[in-house]
Amino acid sequence: MSYVLTCPNCGVREVTDFGYGGEVSARPASRPTRRELNTYNYFRRNVAGVQREWWFHRSGCRVWFVAERDTTTNEVDWTALPAEAPGTNDPQTPEAAKAGGEGLRGKAGGERSETG
Numbered sequence: 695m696s697y698v699l700t701c702p703n704c705g706v707r708e709v710t711d712f713g714y715g716g717e718v719s720a721r722p723a724s725r726p727t728r729r730e731l732n733t734y735n736y737f738r739r740n741v742a743g744v745q746r747e748w749w750f751h752r753s754g755c756r757v758w759f760v761a762e763r764d765t766t767t768n769e770v771d772w773t774a775l776p777a778e779a780p781g782t783n784d785p786q787t788p789e790a791a792k793a794g795g796e797g798l799r800g801k802a803g804g805e806r807s808e809t810g
């Protein structure tokens with residue numbers, strides 16, 4: 695299904711210009727439990743309705759931004775740069791989350807001795 699998204703920098707573009715980054719999810723505390731980390735990494739609400747998502751302007755300014763989209767109609771309520779998105783505290787782009795995840799795994803490395 696084709697629809698349009700508004701890049702906060704470039705304006706209205708076809709959705710094919712963008713890459714989908716998944717739901718915006720709350721970042722766990724600085725020292726999350728294993729359960730919190732697993733929830734953050736693997737569980738998605740996948741709602742039928744309005745959901746906050748990451749999008750990447752792949753064919754344009756190559757910036758990550760946040761959009762609220764109704765997943766049933768593909769109507770986009772608004773888009774904003776992460777710093778300007780309402781009600782989002784310190785949102786982490788999917789790329790930054792990936793890097794952070796590796797860091798957390800590294801810190802938990804000591805626990806690996808139980809298997810080896």
Ligand SMILES: [Zn+2]
Nearest residue numbers: 701704754755
């Ligand atoms: Zn753009």
